[in-house]
Amino acid sequence: MNIILLGPPGAGKGTQARYLVENRGMVQLSTGDMLREARTSGTEMGKIVADVMDRGQLVTDEIVIGLIREKLETVKGAGFIFDGFPRTLGQADALATLLAEEGQELGAAIAMEVDDEALVERITARSTCGTCGEVYNDKTKPIPADGKCTNCGGTEFKRRADDNEESLKTRLMEYYKKTSPLIGYYYAKGLLATVDGLADMAAVRAAIAKVMDEA
Numbered sequence: 001m002n003i004i005l006l007g008p009p010g011a012g013k014g015t016q017a018r019y020l021v022e023n024r025g026m027v028q029l030s031t032g033d034m035l036r037e038a039r040t041s042g043t044e045m046g047k048i049v050a051d052v053m054d055r056g057q058l059v060t061d062e063i064v065i066g067l068i069r070e071k072l073e074t075v076k077g078a079g080f081i082f083d084g085f086p087r088t089l090g091q092a093d094a095l096a097t098l099l100a101e102e103g104q105e106l107g108a109a110i111a112m113e114v115d116d117e118a119l120v121e122r123i124t125a126r127s128t129c130g131t132c133g134e135v136y137n138d139k140t141k142p143i144p145a146d147g148k149c150t151n152c153g154g155t156e157f158k159r160r161a162d163d164n165e166e167s168l169k170t171r172l173m174e175y176y177k178k179t180s181p182l183i184g185y186y187y188a189k190g191l192l193a194t195v196d197g198l199a200d201m202a203a204v205r206a207a208i209a210k211v212m213d214e215a
Contacts, residue, residue: 001079001212002104004086004180005111008175009168010123011197012204015135016112017081019205027077031084034067035059045070064092072102079107087179092186107215109207111185112197119198120168130156 007014017028038046086092088170131154186192193208
């Protein structure tokens, strides 16, 4: 089953995607990860990506779709999780066309709903393990007293430079302008489901599992 995770920055899409990868055998297709991987892959598509990025230009939708096509044709799993793509209505149309060409379909578009102020409060207190990416929060899940990641034992933790209130509000506005129209798009297609993105992680996991099991 293929799904899209929708939601503003910090809604928890990456955390939930990692859980689905580990527990359902799905494949996460994160735009950022794919671009970084392609840049050093040495493939024809990778060379195109490297050239565009080295020139400081934005990667086109056509290139991203090409990378996704490559993954659909070469990587096997129990379905794909689209994380960070599509971001616009044009990209959503392109993805629908690609899936049809590859004989696949989308099972659900799951929107992780959040309250903006609560989201800003959550993200400004966020840090991640520099080794495995495990997410911590100063208030709800602080870094262990021994300074070691509970997932991998790593001792280096990072806080994103743009995880501050001003930057977050700018990123949220960008999301609502470009990506939120996808909510209506997938609702019209009968594929939209919503979950409370600010619930605790276990509750969000359960809600997403319910959507997938009933799709």
